[in-house]
Amino acid sequence: MQLNSLKNTIEELILSHEDDQRLYHNLAHTLDVLEAAERLISHTGIDTETALLIRAAALLHETGMTVSPKNHEEASVEIAKRILLDHGFNTDQIIRIAELILATKMPQKPFDLASKIICDADLDYLGRADYFIIAHKLRLEWILRDGFTDDLTEWYQTQIEFLENHQYFTAAAENLREKEKQHNLFLVKKLLNSSS
Numbered sequence: 001m002q003l004n005s006l007k008n009t010i011e012e013l014i015l016s017h018e019d020d021q022r023l024y025h026n027l028a029h030t031l032d033v034l035e036a037a038e039r040l041i042s043h044t045g046i047d048t049e050t051a052l053l054i055r056a057a058a059l060l061h062e063t064g065m066t067v068s069p070k071n072h073e074e075a076s077v078e079i080a081k082r083i084l085l086d087h088g089f090n091t092d093q094i095i096r097i098a099e100l101i102l103a104t105k106m107p108q109k110p111f112d113l114a115s116k117i118i119c120d121a122d123l124d125y126l127g128r129a130d131y132f133i134i135a136h137k138l139r140l141e142w143i144l145r146d147g148f149t150d151d152l153t154e155w156y157q158t159q160i161e162f163l164e165n166h167q168y169f170t171a172a173a174e175n176l177r178e179k180e181k182q183h184n185l186f187l188v189k190k191l192l193n194s195s196s
Helices: 003-016 027-044 048-060 072-083 091-103 113-122 131-146 152-165 171-195
Strands: none
Touching: 003 027, 003 048, 003 072, 027 048, 027 113, 027 171, 048 072, 048 091, 048 113, 072 091, 091 113, 113 171, 131 171, 152 171
């Protein structure tokens, strides 16, 4: 089972389907989620087998965007089923990876520690100093791809609602990211109040 060869395959797949509208759901996001998952794995002491499956799910969870933004998690599962056998994963592992990918669908629905880790890794940026840079990449992607309004007031209202309703599921993510997430929420509210 070769995680590095899987990573290379995923990188090639995503890069071969790059487009100017996918400013958030791209290779940078995939690698960011993998890095966040690694950090959470190291803080939870999860077993080696489960850690491998989380890493694989992190690499695969956005591949469906190469097919369609709508229901891309389900498309990611279909891609996972096609390529994971070639990388030494067995049927049971592939089923488990598929479950982890589907847990990241909004609204997130984690069901165990592994799925909590992948969900927290997927939204790790909410509690980081680069939150505004990444969030605005998502905003621009929505504007270009989905016709989302370019009204900043509406964007900040959306972000306030999302940040207020979001929760990290693992103690590790909460310890690492919740304080900064609350600070980001404070800043978004301040920006919204200053623009009205």
